[in-house]
Amino acid sequence: MNPRIWHIATNTFREAVRDRVLYNLIAFALLMSGAAVLVGQISIGIERLVVINLGLTAVSLFGIVIAIFIGIGLVSKEIEKRTLYTVLSRPVRRWEFVAGKFFGLSGTLIVNTFFMAIGVFVALLYVSHSFKHADAGILVALYFIILQFLIITALALLFSSFSSPLLSAIFAFALFLIGTFAEDLRGFARLTHGIARWLATGAAYLVPNFSALNVISQVAHDNPVSRQLIAYNTVYALAYTVAVLSATAMIFERRNLK
Amino acid sequence: MHAIEILGLEKTYNIGFWRKRPKRALHPLNLAIEDGEIFGFLGPNGAGKTTTLKMLMGLVFPSAGSARILGMDLHDPRMKAQIGFLPEQPYFYDYLTARELLRYYGQLSGVDSRQLSSKVEEVLEKVGLRDSMNVQLRKFSKGMLQRAGIAQAILHDPKVVFLDEPMSGLDPMGRREVRTLIEELKRDGKTVFFSTHILSDAEALCDRVAVINLGQLRGVGAVADLTSGVKGKVEIVWQGSAVPAAIKSSGAETHIAGETTRAVIPEQDQDAAIDALRRERLRLISVTPVRASLEDYFMAQLKPSAEEVVPR
Amino acid sequence: MIRKRNVALPAAAILVASFAASALLLWRIDRLRSNAAVEDALYVTSPKLLKRLSLGYEGLLADIYWTRAVQYYGAMHHSGGGDYKLLWPLLNIASQLDPHLTRVYEFGGPFLSTNPPNGAGLPQRGVELVEFGIQENPDNWHLYYDLGFIHYDLKDYNAAAEAFLRGSKLPNANPVLRVLAARMAEHGGDVETARMMWTATFETSSDKDVRQNALDHLRALKADYDVTELERLVEVYKKNFKVFPTTFEDMVVAGLLKGIPADPTGHAYKLEPGGKVLVSNPDDLPFVQKGVPPGYVPKHVVIDRP
Numbered sequence: 001m002n003p004r005i006w007h008i009a010t011n012t013f014r015e016a017v018r019d020r021v022l023y024n025l026i027a028f029a030l031l032m033s034g035a036a037v038l039v040g041q042i043s044i045g046i047e048r049l050v051v052i053n054l055g056l057t058a059v060s061l062f063g064i065v066i067a068i069f070i071g072i073g074l075v076s077k078e079i080e081k082r083t084l085y086t087v088l089s090r091p092v093r094r095w096e097f098v099a100g101k102f103f104g105l106s107g108t109l110i111v112n113t114f115f116m117a118i119g120v121f122v123a124l125l126y127v128s129h130s131f132k133h134a135d136a137g138i139l140v141a142l143y144f145i146i147l148q149f150l151i152i153t154a155l156a157l158l159f160s161s162f163s164s165p166l167l168s169a170i171f172a173f174a175l176f177l178i179g180t181f182a183e184d185l186r187g188f189a190r191l192t193h194g195i196a197r198w199l200a201t202g203a204a205y206l207v208p209n210f211s212a213l214n215v216i217s218q219v220a221h222d223n224p225v226s227r228q229l230i231a232y233n234t235v236y237a238l239a240y241t242v243a244v245l246s247a248t249a250m251i252f253e254r255r256n257l258k
Numbered sequence: 259m260h261a262i263e264i265l266g267l268e269k270t271y272n273i274g275f276w277r278k279r280p281k282r283a284l285h286p287l288n289l290a291i292e293d294g295e296i297f298g299f300l301g302p303n304g305a306g307k308t309t310t311l312k313m314l315m316g317l318v319f320p321s322a323g324s325a326r327i328l329g330m331d332l333h334d335p336r337m338k339a340q341i342g343f344l345p346e347q348p349y350f351y352d353y354l355t356a357r358e359l360l361r362y363y364g365q366l367s368g369v370d371s372r373q374l375s376s377k378v379e380e381v382l383e384k385v386g387l388r389d390s391m392n393v394q395l396r397k398f399s400k401g402m403l404q405r406a407g408i409a410q411a412i413l414h415d416p417k418v419v420f421l422d423e424p425m426s427g428l429d430p431m432g433r434r435e436v437r438t439l440i441e442e443l444k445r446d447g448k449t450v451f452f453s454t455h456i457l458s459d460a461e462a463l464c465d466r467v468a469v470i471n472l473g474q475l476r477g478v479g480a481v482a483d484l485t486s487g488v489k490g491k492v493e494i495v496w497q498g499s500a501v502p503a504a505i506k507s508s509g510a511e512t513h514i515a516g517e518t519t520r521a522v523i524p525e526q527d528q529d530a531a532i533d534a535l536r537r538e539r540l541r542l543i544s545v546t547p548v549r550a551s552l553e554d555y556f557m558a559q560l561k562p563s564a565e566e567v568v569p570r
Numbered sequence: 571m572i573r574k575r576n577v578a579l580p581a582a583a584i585l586v587a588s589f590a591a592s593a594l595l596l597w598r599i600d601r602l603r604s605n606a607a608v609e610d611a612l613y614v615t616s617p618k619l620l621k622r623l624s625l626g627y628e629g630l631l632a633d634i635y636w637t638r639a640v641q642y643y644g645a646m647h648h649s650g651g652g653d654y655k656l657l658w659p660l661l662n663i664a665s666q667l668d669p670h671l672t673r674v675y676e677f678g679g680p681f682l683s684t685n686p687p688n689g690a691g692l693p694q695r696g697v698e699l700v701e702f703g704i705q706e707n708p709d710n711w712h713l714y715y716d717l718g719f720i721h722y723d724l725k726d727y728n729a730a731a732e733a734f735l736r737g738s739k740l741p742n743a744n745p746v747l748r749v750l751a752a753r754m755a756e757h758g759g760d761v762e763t764a765r766m767m768w769t770a771t772f773e774t775s776s777d778k779d780v781r782q783n784a785l786d787h788l789r790a791l792k793a794d795y796d797v798t799e800l801e802r803l804v805e806v807y808k809k810n811f812k813v814f815p816t817t818f819e820d821m822v823v824a825g826l827l828k829g830i831p832a833d834p835t836g837h838a839y840k841l842e843p844g845g846k847v848l849v850s851n852p853d854d855l856p857f858v859q860k861g862v863p864p865g866y867v868p869k870h871v872v873i874d875r876p
Contacts, residue, residue: 007365011351018353081349086410089315089343089420090366091335095577184634186600187641205593212599217613232599239592246585253577257317 004092005100012104013111016070021108024062025115031058036123047127052138052220055120060145060216062116063109064176067149070108071156072168074101079257088257095249102157102245109149117142137219140230144213147237151208152176154244161252178203179210208240259329261418261449262291262314266323269309283309285474286323291451291466296444298464299453300556306473307453308346311422315343328417339368342411346422348403352396356387356406359395360413367414377413384442385409386435401432408439412448419443421452425459437463461552469559476559484555491548492528495520497541504534522548608638611659617666624667632668635660639674643681647688654690657681661699675703676716683720696720711743712774718750722767727758746770765791789834790857793849797861800831800839800847814845 035054039047075098078084087097120138125131155175159168178185182204189200213233215225266286273281284306291297301307312318314325316332330337350359360378369377382388385405390398398406404427411419424440425433440463443450454460460467461481468478477484494505499514501521506512508531510523523531528545535542614620624631639660646652661678664671681689683696700717707713714737721730734751737743750763750770757763765788772784803826807815811824818841821827832838837850839861849861 003368004366007362011354011362014358015351015353081351082345082347083350085312085315085317085345086343086348086350086363086407087366088317089338089341090363091338091368092366093335093577095581181634183600183603184637188637191637191641205596209596209599212603217610221613226602229599229602232595232602236592236595236599239588239595243585243588243592246581246588250578250581250585253581254319256319257312 001103002096002099004096005103008087008092008097008100009103009107012074012101013107016105016108019070021066021070022112022115024066025112025119028058028062028116029119032119032123036126040127048124049220051120051123051127053216055116055123056138056141056145056216056219059113059116059120059142060148060214063113063145063149064152066112067105067109067152068156068169068172068176070105071153072160072165072172074105074157075160075252076163076165076168084257094253098157098161098245098249098252102153105153105157106150109153110146113142113146113149132222134219134222134224137215137222137224140225141215141219143230144215144233147233148208148210148213150241151179151210151237151244154241154248155208158244158248158251161248162255175207176210179208180214181211182207182209183211209236213237259293260290260326261293261295261328262289262297262451263326264289264310264314264323265325267310267313267320267325268322269306269313269318270321282473284313287470287475289468289475289478291449294444294447294449295465296440296450296463297452298460298467299451299470300455300457300460300467301453301470302455302560305470307470308422309473310470311343311420311453314420339414340417342414342416342419344407344411344419344421344424347426348407350395350403350406353394355392355394356382356398356409357391359406360409363410364413369414377415381409381413384412385439400427401429404428404432404436408436412443416448418449418451421450423454424452425454425456433459457552457556467552469556471560477555481552484552490525491522492525493520493522493544493546493548494528494531494535495543495546496535497543500538500540502531502534502538502540505531518543608642608656608660611635611638611656611663614659614663617663620663621667628667632664632671632674635664635667636671636674639664639678639681650687652686654681654686657690658692658695665699665702669703669706672703672707672710672713675700675713679703679716679720680723683724693720693724709740709742711737711740711747713737714740715744715747715770715774718747718754719767719771722754722758725759727754730758731755744770744774746774761791761795786856790855790859792834793855793858794860796831796833796839797847797849801845803827804841804845804847808845814843815841816843817841 032051032055036051039050075084078087084097088094117139121131121135124135124138152172152175156168156172159171163171185200185207186204189197189204192200212229218225264287266288267284268282268286269284271281271283273279287310299307299310309318313320314327314332316338325332327337328340354362357378360381361374364374364378365371379388379391382391385408387402387405387409390402395403395406404424408421408424411421421440424436428436437459440450440452464481466478466480467484469476495518497518499517499519501512501519505521505523508523508527510521510527510531512519512521521531525547532542532545620631621628639657642656642660643654646654657678661674661682665674665678668674679696679700681696682699683689683691683693685691697717697720700713700720704710704713704717714733718730718733718737721727721733731751731754734747734754738745738747738751746766750766753763753766768784768787768791772781772788775781775784803821804815807821807824807826815821815824818827818830818839822829830838833849833855835851835854837854840848840850842848847861848863849855849858852858852862852866
């Protein structure tokens with residue numbers, strides 16, 4: 001990788017870690033252990049279901065919150081603190097800065113998710129006392145969640161490059177919500193006619209498709225995820241992320257940093 | 259070759275809710291800064307100094323005009339590797355130590371990784387932060403941050419160094435240290451371009467200055483040349499406490515201290531005053547020119563001319 | 571500034587290309603997962619839990635599940651029918667999330683109780699759903715009507731009569747309920763009853779599709795009646811003249827008809843040799859049962875009740 005992008009990425013990672021973002025893991029660990037123990041006590045035959053559903057949903061939500069709250073500050077904080085000026089007065093191109101920030105935050109989230117995954121599996125082991133073959137599905141679900149993180153990080157970065165932190169947070173969160181119901185939005189588009197149909201369809205394609213990336217219930221019920229879906233989702237997430245990052249680079253390239 | 263060439267650089271912002279109202283932050287500016295000189299860019303707050311610097315750093319895009327640094331275009335990465343920049347009141351990354359900060363900047367500037375550690379230590383020593391090398395920046399005082407800022411600006415041995423208000427927020431000792439550093443930079447053959455509104459610093463350090471106000475250049479030149487043009491004053495001291503009518507009527511300031519009187523009069527009235535004293539038989543003790551200061555020149559340039567009245 | 575242009579152009583190109591790729595993939599993912607969104611209905615083992623999890627937004631969630639139900643039904647119906655396996659879970663969740671969403675009962679009930687290919691063929695569930703709706707919305711007389719209609723469709727005229735009667739007792743009930751209750755008991759299977767039912771549906775509903783559907787049913791009933799009557803007159807002609815009439819003109823001349831008869835869509839009926847009367851274009855008269863040529867299959871799968 002381009003050395004400047006790498007250094008910016010590692011610096012972003014270091015900043016996030018020292019800003020105590022990883023402390024969220026403590027909260028997560030508490031949640032998972034609490035749930036595992038409680039569920040183990042009640043023992044109504046759905047321990048696996050609860051642990052997987054709760055665990056994966058928590059991984060997803062914690063991560064989205066981190067992605068948004070750190071993401072929205074990635075550019076605006078550097079401008080506010082004027083650290084950006086000293087970076088850009090060096091032979092660093094603006095798009096390299098965007099890329100570095102993206103990789104830094106994504107890396108942080110992947111590391112965070114890795115630790116959380118361990119937590120989920122430990123809790124699962126505790127309630128089930130063994131692993132099943134179907135547990136591989138959990139890995140797929142986690143992989144999809146990471147793809148979601150990539151998309152949300154790119155979006156938060158996009159908004160951060162031209163908007164205030166508050167607005168960025170609102171936009172990013174709104175897109176996350178709408179994206180979760182993206183399939184319904186497309187279904188709704190199919191039911192309408194005329195202008196409404198065009199608008200709804202356009203919106204449905206612009207909005208990130210998080211519904212296809214959410215296989216938590218499916219995996220909790222031991223239903224496998226098709227390989228085709230894995231392949232398609234991977235390419236989709238990468239294409240969408242690249243699109244958003246290009247837009248960010250374009251906007252940032254022309255921005256006057258007053 | 260000039261170190262810095264500014265050719266008609268200008269910036270107009272559009273402000274207001276619909277972004278329709280033009281606000282001229284900088285009128286077309288033409289300047290040439292020589293290799294190896296310390297150049298001061300003077301002006302009150304809001305004069306356009308920071309806007310100019312930001313345009314030179316590629317942070318703000320000019321509305322018109324161009325500039326070249328070391329003969330290269332403003333966006334040329336080769337040029338950027340040879341310049342250093344200290345922004346106004348920098349803050350830096352809270353959770354990094356001074357050493358980590360400089361390593362980061364060094365890496366971004368393309369400093370050879372083998373030499374990086376030694377260069378970082380060297381420059382920290384130079385700015386007097388060696389003892390705080392491993393302290394996190396959020397614990398730094400304002401003066402220490404300023405010094406860290408200078409450190410990152412010179413770490414990669416740039417040929418041209420740009421400093422925006424380098425003395426701001428420093429106590430007199432800090433200011434003296436920074437002054438010494440700037441003089442050292444010149445000795446090392448670097449060109450220094452710094453903006454300030456503190457005239458005494460500029461007077462002490464600069465080879466040449468430019469005065470800017472309300473986005474317009476008001477004057478450029480060597481300090482000595484600029485101040486010589488301003489009509490100076492002379493101080494006359496004589497025995498006794500009587501003030502000759504001629505001197506009093508010229509409106510000069512007079513101070514009576516014990517047995518002597520001192521008056522400061524315009525240079526051109528000097529001969530008339532000495533005659534007046536002789537007529538009244540007052541014994542002349544001394545006649546000393548009071549050297550015009552840069553401040554006099556500065557204040558003279560700042561008087562707005564008719565065309566500058568900004569329409570609301 | 572030369573360098574600036576250098577980034578904008580490739581960035582724009584990448585933006586367009588990658589976005590196009592993402593849109594294409596989205597389309598393919600969609601086709602892959604056409605039922606996936608609705609399938610998660612199978613995983614909701616407890617609608618009550620879902621309600622609590624929705625943190626107060628259960629109304630919105632109910633709307634989403636209802637929309638999914640409609641799409642699911644529409645898609646399956648359009649492709650020629652299926653097992654409608656997910657229909658009950660979807661409707662159940664929607665009604666549990668928002669018991670006051672009356673459309674769920676009004677349309678969902680018939681969707682469930684009608685036999686395939688027009689419905690899930692689960693009459694018990696249909697009745698269960700509408701009864702739940704009545705329980706949660708006791709002042710809504712129309713729900714009793716919907717319940718009655720389901721029973722009527724299943725030819726359980728007594729149950730239908732009972733439902734109409736219950737509804738007629740509500741202070742704001744439409745008087746037609748009482749009339750239908752009385753009618754149902756004795757003449758449940760009559761054509762006249764059917765005509766009254768469909769007229770009542772037409773008049774009490776404000777939904778465009780429902781009214782159109784009722785109109786279509788009424789027209790079909792009229793056509794059925796016309797064909798029956800015309801064939802009876804043909805028999806009379808045959809009895810008198812020993813041969814079948816060749817055209818309707820013959821019957822006019824014989825004084826049996828006043829003019830060339832036309833169906834409710836305005837097209838003339840056709841008289842076949844052998845005395846059969848046919849509707850000239852059966853596709854214009856969905857639901858018509860008489861007067862269709864042998865081996866006729868409706869052009870499109872018809873929705874019996876939207």
